[in-house]
Structures are given as structure tokens and as C-alpha cells.
Amino acid sequence: xxxxxxxxxxxxxxxxxxxxxxxxxxxxxxxxxxxxxxxxxxxxxxxxxxxxxxxxxxxxxxxxxxxxxxxxxxxxxxxxxxxxxxxxxxxxxxxxxxxxxxxxxxxxxxxxxxxxxxxxxxxxxxxxxxxxxxxxxxxxxxxxxxxxxxxxxxxxxxxxxxxxxxxxxxxxxxxxxxxxxxxxxxxxxxxxxxxxxxxxxxxxxxxxxxxxxxxxx
Amino acid sequence: xxxxxxxxxxxxxxxxxxxxxxxxxxxxxxxxxxxxxxxxxxxxxxxxxxxxxxxxxxxxxxxxxxxxxxxxxxxxxxxxxxxxxxxxxxxxxxxxxxxxxxxxxxxxxxxxxxxxxxxxxxxxxxxxxxxxxxxxxxxxxxxxxxxxxxxxxxxxxxxxxxxxxxxxxxxxxxxxxxxxxxxxxxxxxxxxxxxxxxxxxxxxxxxxxxxxxxxxxxxxxxxxxxxxxxxxxxxxxxxxxxxxxxxxxxxxxxxxxxxxxxxxxxxxxxxxxxxxxxxxxxxxxxxxxxxxxxxxxxxxxxxxxxxxxxxxxxxxxxxxxxxxxxxxxxxxxxxxxxxxxxxxxxxxxxxxxxxxxxxxxxxxxxxxxxxxxxxxxxxxxxxxxxxxxxxxxxxxxxxxxxxxxxxxxxxxxxxxxxxxxxxxxxxx
Ligand SMILES: Cc1cc2nc3c(=O)[nH]c(=O)nc-3n(C[C@H](O)[C@H](O)[C@H](O)COP(=O)(O)O)c2cc1C
Ligand code: SF4
Ligand code: FES
Numbered sequence: 001x002x003x004x005x006x007x008x009x010x011x012x013x014x015x016x017x018x019x020x021x022x023x024x025x026x027x028x029x030x031x032x033x034x035x036x037x038x039x040x041x042x043x044x045x046x047x048x049x050x051x052x053x054x055x056x057x058x059x060x061x062x063x064x065x066x067x068x069x070x071x072x073x074x075x076x077x078x079x080x081x082x083x084x085x086x087x088x089x090x091x092x093x094x095x096x097x098x099x100x101x102x103x104x105x106x107x108x109x110x111x112x113x114x115x116x117x118x119x120x121x122x123x124x125x126x127x128x129x130x131x132x133x134x135x136x137x138x139x140x141x142x143x144x145x146x147x148x149x150x151x152x153x154x155x156x157x158x159x160x161x162x163x164x165x166x167x168x169x170x171x172x173x174x175x176x177x178x179x180x181x182x183x184x185x186x187x188x189x190x191x192x193x194x195x196x197x198x199x200x201x202x203x204x205x206x207x208x209x210x211x212x213x214x215x216x217x
Numbered sequence: 218x219x220x221x222x223x224x225x226x227x228x229x230x231x232x233x234x235x236x237x238x239x240x241x242x243x244x245x246x247x248x249x250x251x252x253x254x255x256x257x258x259x260x261x262x263x264x265x266x267x268x269x270x271x272x273x274x275x276x277x278x279x280x281x282x283x284x285x286x287x288x289x290x291x292x293x294x295x296x297x298x299x300x301x302x303x304x305x306x307x308x309x310x311x312x313x314x315x316x317x318x319x320x321x322x323x324x325x326x327x328x329x330x331x332x333x334x335x336x337x338x339x340x341x342x343x344x345x346x347x348x349x350x351x352x353x354x355x356x357x358x359x360x361x362x363x364x365x366x367x368x369x370x371x372x373x374x375x376x377x378x379x380x381x382x383x384x385x386x387x388x389x390x391x392x393x394x395x396x397x398x399x400x401x402x403x404x405x406x407x408x409x410x411x412x413x414x415x416x417x418x419x420x421x422x423x424x425x426x427x428x429x430x431x432x433x434x435x436x437x438x439x440x441x442x443x444x445x446x447x448x449x450x451x452x453x454x455x456x457x458x459x460x461x462x463x464x465x466x467x468x469x470x471x472x473x474x475x476x477x478x479x480x481x482x483x484x485x486x487x488x489x490x491x492x493x494x495x496x497x498x499x500x501x502x503x504x505x506x507x508x509x510x511x512x513x514x515x516x517x518x519x520x521x522x523x524x525x526x527x528x529x530x531x532x533x534x535x536x537x538x539x540x541x542x543x544x545x546x547x548x549x550x551x552x553x554x555x556x557x558x559x560x561x562x563x564x565x566x567x568x569x570x571x572x573x574x575x576x577x578x579x580x581x582x583x584x585x586x587x588x589x590x591x592x593x594x595x596x597x598x599x600x601x602x603x604x605x606x607x608x609x610x611x612x613x614x615x616x617x618x619x620x621x622x623x624x625x626x627x628x629x630x631x632x633x634x635x636x637x638x639x640x641x642x643x644x645x
Contacts, residue, residue, distance in 0.1 A: 021376050023290070023333060024416055029398035030381050034340070055398075068400040068556075070382035071340050083341070087302045088500065088546040089459055089532045094640035125384065125550055127341055128299045128308040130459035130532060131466050134641065140343040147642055168312065169344040182347060183340050183379040191351035194344060196239070197229040197313040203466025204456075205229055207482050208221040215222035215453065216444055 003039075003046055011039060015054050018185055025055055031184045033066050038180035042073040071183075078113045078120035080158045081176045083137035084151070087126035093133040094147065099123065101148040106155060118159045120176075131200035132167070139179040141166035144199070169194050219474040221482070222445060222453045224433050225426070226469045229313040235348050237355050240316035245432035246323040246361065250369040257328040261431065263439035265451030270296055270387075270424030271498065271527045272603075273450070273516045282411035283329045283419045291331040292415040293322060294396065294422045297338040297349075298380055298387035302500035302550060303530030306455040307425035309467055311338070311345045314429070315352035319375065321428035323361060324435055326373050329421050333374050337392055340379040349377045384554040388602050389422040391556065402556045403602040426455060447473040450515030450526070460495075460533035461487045461639075473518070476531060477510040490535035494618065498527015500547045501607025503614035504540075524614070539634035540619040541626060544611045545573040551608035562605030565596040569612060576623060579630040586616055586623055 003011065014035055019028040029051060036047030043066050052059045066072045084099045085091075103109050103121065113120040129135045132144030136151060143154060144167040157164045164173055170193035174182075182188060208214070233239035249257055262277030283291055295318065299307040311318060318336070326334050336353075338346055353375050356362045364372045378396060385391045386401035393415050395401035414420020430452065434442045443451045450472040456479055459465045463484030470479070476495065486492050492507045497514060502525040505512070512522050519526045534543065552566035569592050575581050576589075593609035600606060616623065625633050637643040 021374075024397070026398035027378075027396055030395065031379065033381065034379065065398065065400055068383065069380075072381055086546075087550055088543045089303060091546055092534065092538050092543065092636070092639045093460065094642065096636060097640055124341070125553070126300065126302040126304070128305045128339070130303055130305045130530070131457060133459060133465075137341065140341045142342075142344070145641075166344070170347075179343050182343060182350075183381075185350075185377065185379065187347050187350040191344075191347040192236070196232060196234040197309055200464070200466030201226075201309040201313065202230055203464050203483070204221050204468035204470075205223050205226050207468075208223050211220065213220040213222070215224045215227075216441060 003050065007039065008050075011035065011050060012054065014184070014186060019054070021185070026057070029055060029057075029062070029065055030069070033072050034180045035184035037072060038177045038184060041076040041177055076113065076117070077176050079118050079175050080138050080173075081120050081122065082155060082158070083122045083124035083127070083140075085125070085127055085129075085133070085135040086123045089126070089130045090133045090135050095134040098134055098136070098146055098148050098151045102151050102155065105152045114159065116159065119155050138164070138166070139174060139176050141169040141173060143167055166194070168198060219471060219478050221468060221470050223469050224453055225310060225314060225317055225429055225455065226467060229309075234313050235315055235352065237316060237359065240314065243316075243320050243323070243361050245435040246320045247367050249324040249435050250327055250367045250371055254328045254330060257324060257435070260439045261328070261434060264434045264442040265446070265449075266427065266430060266434065266442065267450065267516065268424055269426035269430070269454060269528070271301065271501075271525075273526065276423060276427050279411065279423070280325070280329050280421055282409070283421060284412070285330065287419065289418045290333065290416075291329055292418060292420040293326045293329060293331045293334040294392065294415060294420055295322060295334070295336045295425055295428055296387060296389065296392060296422055297336050297425045298392060299425070300339055300384040300387050301528055301530065302547060303457070303459065303496055303532040304499050304528040305457045305459065305530065306467060306528065308342055308345055310425060310429060310455070312348055315348050316356070317429040317432060318425055319352050319356050319361070321431040322375060323366065323373060324431050325421065325423070325428055327371055331421070332372050334376070335396060336375070336377050337386070337396055338377065338379055340381050346377065346379055353377055383556075384550075385556045385602075385604055388604060391602070392422065393420065400556075402558045445471040447513060447515040447517070449517050454529055456514065456529045456531060458483050458531045458533060461490060461535040461538075462533050463487055472526075473513040473515045475511050475513055479531065480510075486533065486535055490537065492533065493536045493538060494534050494540060494543075496527075496530060496532045497524050499530040500532075500550065501603075501610050502527040503610045504618065506618050535639075537634065537638040539632055539636075540615045540622050541573065541577045542632065542634070542636070544615045545570070545577050547611045548573055548608065551604065555604065555608075559601035559605070561596045562600040562608065565592050565605070566608050568592050569608070576626060577632060579626045579632065582627050583624065586620065590616060
């Protein structure tokens with residue numbers, strides 16, 4: 001199977017714009033892999049071929065790169081790709097329990113997708129949010145300070161199509177494909193949504209203000 | 218008593234801190250572009266700023282290594298890969314205050330005579346990626362990026378580049394390979410990036426917080442910056458407290474503050490518990506215990522006590538946490554993230570994981586402690602990059618401080634701890 005002419009034309013337009021940002025075309029490979037993932041929900045055979053062709057690389061070279069990086073999926077991710085941080089800090093704070101209760105609740109394990117294609121699961125490493133532990137992500141948006149109950153509710157809501165909102169993110173949760181498009185370097189217009197900072201991010205500032213502490217003038 | 222010094226975090230409580238309106242007018246960049254580039258490098262040297270990405274290399278000196286009038290393009294690459302376990306400062310910084318980074322990039326690029334800059338941001342932080350794109354777009358619209366910035370004749374293109382999930386891409390030369398469209402595996406040094414970096418051209422790679430600190434140095438002067446901190450670790454930094462503290466979060470303070478002081482501000486260890494062990498600068502820095510509460514958190518003092526300041530990622534664990542469990546989990550991380558290029562790290566982290574799994578299950582003996590430190594000896598100093606070295610930190614330090622706890626596992630044939638007690642909800 002190959003992309004239809006319409007899809008191909010659309011991808012080519014985006015790809016050329018992305019390639020144009022870089023002094024050397026090959027630098028666009030990671031963004032282009034995100035781009036084809038935004039088309040298929042994973043990096044498909046067609047996706048690999050497209051990247052190879054447009055950059056003048058062999059397909060083997062492209063596969064060699066895509067398989068190095070965990071964010072490129074080799075089979076379709078769910079519409080909502082859910083991550084549970086299981087690195088030490090989050091694991092200890094409850095991430096391990098969240099993982100075991102969530103997988104039991106959903107009947108799927110790591111890197112698997114529910115039969116309806118809605119939700120896939122991944123054990124993720126430290127996502128630079130340890131002060132919000134235990135941390136989860138959906139389509140790489142932050143869902144901070146989770147519990148086993150909130151985690152199960154979250155995936156149930158995702159499967160039911162209910163409106164769920166990240167704790168530090170936009171007022172709308174985009175799909176895995178849409179997220180991949182942003183990572184390709186083609187952002188949507190939701191950057192202004194959501195808070196600047198919340199909770200732990202503001203703790204030091206709050207204490208400084210309460211005590212009248214400032215940096216030297 | 219050391220007090221907090223909000224500088225980079227100062228505007229984070231404004232609802233629009235991530236916009237130009239909430240940030241300011243780039244007056245430091247405006248002034249910098251009227252200066253001699255070498256004078257900027259000198260000011261950053263004089264400030265004493267050292268890299269905030271972990272290694273603490275003097276920033277001005279790094280910039281000074283870029284050869285001038287060599288006829289080659291120069292590049293600035295910002296390392297926004299933030300993936301070292303425990304490290305969580307750059308992500309909230311870019312979420313709330315991306316313009317501090319963009320302004321720092323303009324000043325730095327001008328100083329090193331680079332006309333092309335990149336922010337290599339880890340991919341798993343979608344809203345931060347949006348905020349970076351939006352900040353860069355705003356800066357272009359204002360004429361702070363692009364051609365003829367501030368009518369100075371200086372041109373700068375800035376690209377936001379998302380990674381795709383690989384801790385090793387935070388290592389600066391692996392990052393460059395990744396940015397060139399390859400698997401992210403470290404390069405042999407020398408040549409150093411200052412000589413042959415991106416596309417084999419002179420390149421400066423700096424951490425987000427390092428670059429974001431630059432506008433404040435230009436605005437307030439090198440002396441102002443050097444007036445904070447300790448003799449050889451000058452200035453301020455963001456200290457990230459996580460884990461079993463009452464109020465985890467980001468605390469911006471002069472280098473040299475102690476964990477005791479920070480814990481006082483953060484309401485102490487969670488109620489009814491006491492400090493057991495902590496990392497001063499992420500999982501790659503040897504753990505400390507309650508003996509180290511008064512160690513000044515600067516590069517020299519932490520080093521003198523056998524660890525590293527790293528990224529000031531203070532992960533706090535109380536007495537409910539099994540140190541073997543923590544060590545094993547970190548080791549699994551290193552084994553997972555080892556890029557496979559060199560044998561000591563690829564094989565060593567795999568074997569460490571196997572042996573530790575056995576030890577955690579209580580199926581081992583005292584001789585296994587020699588086995589894991591032997592494996593670590595074969596990784597440390599023999600690996601191609603610092604990931605391998607980092608993987609040995611939890612091993613050595615946990616055996617050093619908690620030998621008895623390892624033995625206890627063998628004695629009772631299992632783990633003496635109840636993981637439920639460590640959870641946020643478990644130990645009321
Ligand atoms: C495995 C590994 C991961 C690293 N990850 C990061 C990172 O995410 N961010 C960062 O700034 N530096 C990271 N570093 C350090 C960089 O190699 C480099 O020293 C740093 O970006 C230089 O910037 P600085 O001088 O401003 O600190 C990492 C190093 C290693 C060995
Ligand atoms: S030390 Fe590990 S991460 Fe670094 S080059 Fe060797 S295998 Fe790769
Ligand atoms: S350990 Fe989970 S976000 Fe850092």
C-alpha cells in the first residue's frame with residue numbers, strides 16, 4: 001500500500017516546509033517521522049518509505065533511525081496514548097500501584113492497545129515532572145498527581161469520549177495523531193491555553209513572596 | 218540563613234508569563250546587540266556562570282573556545298532534553314517563561330557569531346513544545362529574530378526541534394547526531410563541539426537554564442550575578458524538590474544553600490517520617506543520607522562529599538523506601554537507555570539489572586555485593602560517555618551507605634519493606 005496522491009501531496013507540502021528550516025535536509029528526519037506518525041498513528045512502512053524518498057535516503061537508514069527512538073511506534077497507538085511514569089521517584093510515590101491497577105482494570109499491558117483502538121499504554125521514564133508525582137501523560141500532555149482511582153477514571157473517560165483535561169495543558173485534549181503533528185513542528189493554536197505554572201512550580205516563589213525575599217537589586 | 222532569589226521564576230505566577238506581554242521587552246538583548254560580542258563573552262566569564270545542565274563547565278569559557286573569523290557558520294544548540302531522573306526545572310521554566318530562553322539565545326548567538334540556533338526539546342512534553350513555538354513566533358513577529366535584529370545588522374534563525382524519546386540525546390554529542398537526523402549516539406571527543414559540532418562546524422551547546430540566565434547577567438551586570446552563591450559556584454539556580462517532602466516544587470536560590478534550609482522552606486519531610494536518602498543532582502549523582510543535610514549545595518562542597526551537584530534534582534526518600542528497590546529501578550532505566558555503542562555500559566547495565574533483581578528478591582548473598590561493585594568498576598571510567606559512569610552512582614553509593622539493608626534482604630529472603638507505605642496515599 002502506498003499513500004493516495006492527495007495524502008502524498010499534503011505530506012509533501014508539509015515536509016518541504018519543514019526541510020526548509022534546516023541547513024541540511026537530513027536534520028528534518030526526526031520531524032518527518034513525527035509527521036508520518038501524525039498520518040498513520042504509527043510509523044508505517046509507507047511512512048518510512050516517504051521519509052526515505054523525500055530525503056534521498058535508503059529505507060534501511062530511515063528504519064535504523066526510527067527504531068532507536070521510543071516515541072516512534074511500530075504499530076498503531078491508541079487515539080489516546082497513556083503513559084504512566086515508573087521511574088524511581090514516581091514509582092515509589094505510587095506509580096507502580098497505578099500501573100498494576102490500571103493494567104488490571106483495562107486488561108492490557110505495556111505497549112498494547114484496547115480492542116476499540118481508543119487507548120494504548122506505555123511505561124514511561126521520568127518526564128521531568130517529579131514534583132507532581134505520581135505523573136501520567138495522555139498524548140504527551142501532563143496529568144499530574146494521579147492516584148489509582150483517578151487513573152482508572154481517566155481511561156474510562158477517554159474510552160467513553162468524555163472531555164478530559166490535562167492539569168498543565170490546553171482546554172482540549174488532542175488526538176495522538178494531532179500531537180504528532182505538533183511534534184513535527186507544525187503547532188496548533190492552543191499555546192495560550194492553560195496556566196503558566198501551578199502548584200509545585202510556584203512553591204518557591206510563593207514562599208519568597210510571603211517572606212519578602214527577593215534577588216539582590 | 219540563605220533566602221530564595223526568584224529571578225527566572227519571578228514572573229511564573231502571572232497568567233500570561235509565557236507571552237511577550239508577561240515577560241518584557243528584550244531590553245537586555247537590545248543592549249547586548251550594541252556591544253562588542255567579545256565583551257559579552259567577557260561579562261559571562263566574569264559572572265562565573267557555570268553550566269546548569271549538570272557538569273558545571275564555565276559558560277563564558279565554553280563560548281570563548283569558538284574560533285573566530287574562521288569563515289565557517291557557527292551554531293548554538295540549546296539542550297532542552299531534560300530527562301535525567303529527578304530533573305524537572307527546565308520543563309516548567311520553558312512552560313512559564315520561554316522568552317527568557319529566547320532572549321538568552323539571541324544574546325548568546327550574537328556573542329559566538331552564530332546565525333542559526335536550535336532548541337532541542339524532548340518530545341514528551343507537548344504543551345512546552347507549543348509554548349516554545351509560540352514564543353519563537355512572537356519574537357519573529359516583533360523583529361527580535363530573523364534578519365536585521367534591532368537594526369544591528371545581526372541575523373538569527375531559531376528552530377524548535379522536538380526529540381523522540383531517548384535519554385542519551387541529552388548527552389551533547391549524541392544530541393548533535395540526533396539533530397543531524399541520525400540515531401542519537403555519542404561521538405568521540407576530541408574534536409569538541411566548539412571545533413567540530415553540528416555539521417562539523419563550531420557549535421556551542423548549553424542547557425536551558427544556563428542560557429535563560431544570560432539576560433539577567435547582561436541586565437544587572439556580572440558583579441550582581443557573582444555576588445550570589447559561593448566562591449567557585451556563583452549565582453543562582455533552580456533547586457527541584459520532589460518525593461517525600463511536605464511541599465515539593467521549584468525553589469530558586471543561590472548556589473550553596475543546604476538541603477536543611479530548603480527542607481525548612483518546604484515544610485520538612487512529610488509528616489510522621491524522616492529523611493533516609495536523597496540525590497543532590499539526579500539519579501546519576503551518588504545518593505546522600507541524613508548525614509549530608511548541611512552540605513552546601515555547590516559544585517565543590519557536594520563533590521568533596523563524594524557526590525555531584527548535577528542538576529540540583531533533589532529527590533527525597535523517607536524511611537519507608539527500600540534503597541534496593543530505588544537502585545534497581547534506576548538501573549533498569551540506565552539499561553533501557555544505554556545506546557549500545559560501547560560494551561561496558563551495554564553489557565554492564567544489563568548484568569547489574571539481572572543481579573539486582575535477584576538481590577531484591579532476597580536470593581543472594583554478601584558476595585553479590587562484590588559482584589555488583591565489580592561490574593560497576595568495569596563500567597566506570599571505561600564507558601564511551603558519561604551515561605555509563607552515571608549508572609554506577611546508585612550502585613556504589615547504596616552499597617556504601619546501606620550495606621546492612623542489602624544483607625537484610627538475604628537474611629529474610631525478600632524485601633523487608635511494604636511499598637504501599639511509600640505512596641502518597643498509603644502512609645497516612
Ligand atoms: C546521558 C546524559 C544525559 C544528559 N542530559 C542532559 C539534558 O537533558 N540537558 C542538559 O542540559 N544536559 C544534559 N547532559 C549534559 C550535556 O552533555 C552537556 O554537558 C550540557 O548540555 C552542557 O550545557 P551546560 O554547560 O550549559 O550545562 C547530559 C549528559 C549525559 C551524559
Ligand atoms: S556509555 Fe552507554 S550510552 Fe554512552 S556510548 Fe556507551 S553504551 Fe552508549
Ligand atoms: S520520576 Fe516520574 S516524572 Fe520524574
